[in-house]
Amino acid sequence: MLKNLLSKEECAKCRICCCFDSSDIWEAPVITQSKAEQILREYKPGQEFVKREGHTLLKMEKEPDSDLYYCSLLDRSKGCIMGDEKPFDCKIWPFRVMSLNGVNVITLSPVCPVVKTRPLEDIMKVCWQISDEIFSQAKAHPEIVKPYIEGYPIIVTQNSDGC
Numbered sequence: 001m002l003k004n005l006l007s008k009e010e011c012a013k014c015r016i017c018c019c020f021d022s023s024d025i026w027e028a029p030v031i032t033q034s035k036a037e038q039i040l041r042e043y044k045p046g047q048e049f050v051k052r053e054g055h056t057l058l059k060m061e062k063e064p065d066s067d068l069y070y071c072s073l074l075d076r077s078k079g080c081i082m083g084d085e086k087p088f089d090c091k092i093w094p095f096r097v098m099s100l101n102g103v104n105v106i107t108l109s110p111v112c113p114v115v116k117t118r119p120l121e122d123i124m125k126v127c128w129q130i131s132d133e134i135f136s137q138a139k140a141h142p143e144i145v146k147p148y149i150e151g152y153p154i155i156v157t158q159n160s161d162g163c
């Protein structure tokens with residue numbers, strides 16, 4: 001979804017958003033019921049999941065010698081084994097859909113080292129292009145909406161009519 005902002009080559013050299021530590025494991029992708037079924041059926045039959053309050057995450061193993069959790073769907077030489085079928089959270093990264101005072105907003109994570117080098121107008125243009133789909137997914141799967149985090153720049157706010 002973000003081909004106009006990021007190239008596969010840039011992401012292949014980075015992979016920051018496919019690796020977590022205990023402070024940002026909350027950023028791990030939320031797995032909807034249908035995505036979990038697809039993972040088990042088509043990508044990783046042995047994948048285990050972790051239930052959290054109202055949502056489901058992939059079970060990831062901590063690295064033996066560091067506080068790091070590589071996504072269980074990451075092939076470290078080829079990238080995400082799901083390709084374009086990756087979870088919605090990953091498709092829109094580094095955009096995040098968050099709830100601020102009951103209103104859904106699309107924010108930009110400060111973590112992605114590549115997107116933050118892009119001109120703001122390009123970031124905003126892409127965000128507007130995909131905002132309808134993001135808000136529509138948020139309506140269908142409210143579990144993907146995270147609480148707003150102070151300091152995250154808000155790029156788009158959902159209107160009261162849902163657009």
Ligand code: SF4
Pocket residue numbers: 006010011012014015016017018093094111112113114115
């Ligand atoms: S953090 Fe940004 S540049 Fe790095 S892999 Fe993720 S989307 Fe690509």
Ligand code: SF4
Pocket residue numbers: 017018019029071072073074075079080081082086087090
């Ligand atoms: S599902 Fe794929 S894109 Fe998402 S964090 Fe895991 S490896 Fe990365």
